[in-house]
Amino acid sequence: MTDNTLEMQQEEKQFSLVKDAFDRLVANKLALLGMLLVVFLFFIAIFGPYITPYDFLSQDLHSRNQAPSFAHWMGTDDLGRDILSRVIYGARTAVIVAFSTTFLSLIIGIFMGSLGGYFGGKIDAFIVWLIDITMSVPSLLLVIVINVSMKPRLVNWMDEQFLITGNEFYRNTILVDFVLVFGSLALIKWPKAARIIRGQIMSVRNKNYVVAAEAIGVPTPKIVWKYVIPNSIGPIIVYISAALGEAMVFESSFSFLGVGVRPPIPSWGNMISDGLRVWQLYPHILAAPAAVLALVTIAFSFLGDGLNDALNPRQWK
Amino acid sequence: MTRLLEVNNLHTRFKVRNGYLYAVNGVSFTLDKGEMLGVVGESGCGKSVSMMSLIKLLPPAAQITDGEVLLDGIDLSNASTGEINAIRGSKVGMIFQDPMTSLNPFMKIGAQLVEGIIYHKRLKRSEAMKQAAKYLDLVGISNSEHRLNEYPHQLSGGMRQRVMIAMALLSEPELVIADEPTTALDVTIQAQIVELVKELREKLNMSIIWITHDLSLLAGMVDRIMVMYGGSVVEEAPIDEIYKSPRHPYTIGLLKSIPSIHTEAGSRLPSIAGAPPNLFVEPTSCPFAARCGYCTERCRKEIPSLKPVTGEGANPHHRIACWVDVTQREAAE
Numbered sequence: 001m002t003d004n005t006l007e008m009q010q011e012e013k014q015f016s017l018v019k020d021a022f023d024r025l026v027a028n029k030l031a032l033l034g035m036l037l038v039v040f041l042f043f044i045a046i047f048g049p050y051i052t053p054y055d056f057l058s059q060d061l062h063s064r065n066q067a068p069s070f071a072h073w074m075g076t077d078d079l080g081r082d083i084l085s086r087v088i089y090g091a092r093t094a095v096i097v098a099f100s101t102t103f104l105s106l107i108i109g110i111f112m113g114s115l116g117g118y119f120g121g122k123i124d125a126f127i128v129w130l131i132d133i134t135m136s137v138p139s140l141l142l143v144i145v146i147n148v149s150m151k152p153r154l155v156n157w158m159d160e161q162f163l164i165t166g167n168e169f170y171r172n173t174i175l176v177d178f179v180l181v182f183g184s185l186a187l188i189k190w191p192k193a194a195r196i197i198r199g200q201i202m203s204v205r206n207k208n209y210v211v212a213a214e215a216i217g218v219p220t221p222k223i224v225w226k227y228v229i230p231n232s233i234g235p236i237i238v239y240i241s242a243a244l245g246e247a248m249v250f251e252s253s254f255s256f257l258g259v260g261v262r263p264p265i266p267s268w269g270n271m272i273s274d275g276l277r278v279w280q281l282y283p284h285i286l287a288a289p290a291a292v293l294a295l296v297t298i299a300f301s302f303l304g305d306g307l308n309d310a311l312n313p314r315q316w317k
Numbered sequence: 318m319t320r321l322l323e324v325n326n327l328h329t330r331f332k333v334r335n336g337y338l339y340a341v342n343g344v345s346f347t348l349d350k351g352e353m354l355g356v357v358g359e360s361g362c363g364k365s366v367s368m369m370s371l372i373k374l375l376p377p378a379a380q381i382t383d384g385e386v387l388l389d390g391i392d393l394s395n396a397s398t399g400e401i402n403a404i405r406g407s408k409v410g411m412i413f414q415d416p417m418t419s420l421n422p423f424m425k426i427g428a429q430l431v432e433g434i435i436y437h438k439r440l441k442r443s444e445a446m447k448q449a450a451k452y453l454d455l456v457g458i459s460n461s462e463h464r465l466n467e468y469p470h471q472l473s474g475g476m477r478q479r480v481m482i483a484m485a486l487l488s489e490p491e492l493v494i495a496d497e498p499t500t501a502l503d504v505t506i507q508a509q510i511v512e513l514v515k516e517l518r519e520k521l522n523m524s525i526i527w528i529t530h531d532l533s534l535l536a537g538m539v540d541r542i543m544v545m546y547g548g549s550v551v552e553e554a555p556i557d558e559i560y561k562s563p564r565h566p567y568t569i570g571l572l573k574s575i576p577s578i579h580t581e582a583g584s585r586l587p588s589i590a591g592a593p594p595n596l597f598v599e600p601t602s603c604p605f606a607a608r609c610g611y612c613t614e615r616c617r618k619e620i621p622s623l624k625p626v627t628g629e630g631a632n633p634h635h636r637i638a639c640w641v642d643v644t645q646r647e648a649a650e
Binding site for chain 2 (some may be wrong): 120121206207208211212213214215216217218219222226227230231264
């Protein structure tokens with residue numbers, strides 16, 4: 001019996017690093033609220049198509065611009081489409097965009113940041129220069145320029161490919177929208193990730209355990225991957241949570257401006273843009289997606305703050 | 318005994334904002350197989366940097382500007398990064414000063430121990446783990462198989478230092494460099510670690526370089542002592558010789574400042590007046606000249622080289638870098 005309990009205690013102790021952080025996160029009420037909302041959002045995004053009361057595209061021209069009712073919880077829009085269903089589908093768009101751009105920006109950021117942070121010198125100077133240049137361009141402008149200049153070419157190319165190959169894949173213009181939105185967002189977001197990672201790696205790379213690993217001849221890529229990055233992960237997790245929320249706001253802004261995801265694919269941004277035209281007559285069309293976007297943004301920032309406190313050893317009490 | 322290591326005229330400097338910091342200025346020494354060498358000196362005298370320079374384990378700002386390091390006849394000073402990496406993983410082991418921060422908190426002990434040998438000896442993971450368990454047993458960690466699956470925070474300081482020693486020994490190196498391995502530990506653990514290293518040395522017949530600033534620790538442990546000051550070797554002698562008849566004024570001062578059983582209670586310990594040398598300028602004189610009681614005109618102008626001592630009953634292995642013969646001066650006074 002004693003053997004078993006000892007084993008179990010040790011098993012528990014091994015996860016104490018993660019568990020401690022989680023306990024601290026849950027103890028923070030706002031962070032817990034944020035986390036629950038975010039989990040709910042992910043749930044909705046994944047299972048959206050199965051739980052929406054109506055199809056997000058089905059139009060019912062007899063019941064246009066209806067105020068919220070039991071049949072339509074958030075009312076209907078100017079084509080008689082159920083707003084709740086569209087908001088739920090919009091969550092899907094937002095989550096897909098948020099995850100892919102954050103993931104992409106993180107990959108570029110980790111690569112560039114660890115390169116600069118670990119090797120220093122001229123490589124570092126070049127990467128910092130690249131970061132500064134990218135950050136100095138207004139992000140909204142850069143994304144619009146990329147979208148406006150690249151999109152017609154990409155669409156043309158796809159058309160040509162369709163004519164050559166006859167592959168149906170190339171007729172999917174929604175894909176172009178997504179690829180451009182992901183790509184351009186990742187392109188403006190990587191410097192932030194790279195900066196955080198570079199700073200982390202610079203501080204971790206002089207730690208004794210890195211020198212100790214060098215002393216037993218562990219090759220450099222392995223040192224970066226197994227010693228340096230795990231020890232720099234706290235701020236990266238915080239970055240991820242902030243970046244996810246930020247990406248959703250970005251995606252909405254671009255869709256609002258008409259450069260992002262195009263109708264009929266619902267995005268909160270283009271729904272807000274639609275609602276804005278008629279808000280004096282039918283405020284619910286604007287209010288529903290705007291309120292959801294606001295709620296999600298707040299949820300992510302609560303979660304981010306909570307994570308920051310939970311993972312930062314200096315904040316521990 | 319056969320020669321394992323030969324270092325000739327090693328120079329290492331650090332690039333700093335307005336020039337260079339000359340950390341190691343012409344260090345030469347040799348080490349035989351199975352020999353244990355103690356390197357002593359105050360903080361910043363270049364003892365760690367010079368030994369780290371052997372396997373190029375230096376921060377990016379450091380440059381090895383001159384010198385030759387022959388390990389088993391292989392010249393390490395011209396070795397590429399890959400070759401040095403292979404040497405670090407097979408022929409040379411390092412034990413570090415601070416066991417509390419020298420292990421990656423995110424990796425299990427076992428995974429960290431075998432990282433080097435998996436890569437350099439092309440062992441399978443399971444075999445490497447068996448090897449690691451064997452060495453944990455050897456350094457006196459009980460229940461070693463179980464310990465392999467634990468994280469560093471589950472071990473005490475003394476145990477972590479034992480793990481660090483096992484890590485250094487795992488590749489079965491011929492040379493182990495121990496950089497103040499007991500400084501961060503309390504005295505009882507320090508005694509245990511010293512005993513352990515002595516024992517392992519006999520078992521495995523390794524050569525050891527033990528870096529420390531604690532002269533008394535080395536008595537009864539090492540074969541030979543090398544005293545460093547201001548980036549160069551000032552005195553080198555077999556262990557008994559150095560305690561019995563130190564010849565360099567710095568060594569004499571160092572030995573005088575160790576409290577002994579005969580020290581009168583309440584009296585002040587003698588100390589060496591002045592401050593360590595400014596290493597931002599390339600030395601052109603004896604580095605100790607400014608603090609030396611025996612300083613002559615020549616000491617301020619020329620750098621003395623390491624030469625065997627002369628005089629009656631001189632040990633041929635006793636070498637000092639000094640223009641003055643301290644024994645004659647004392648006799649004259």
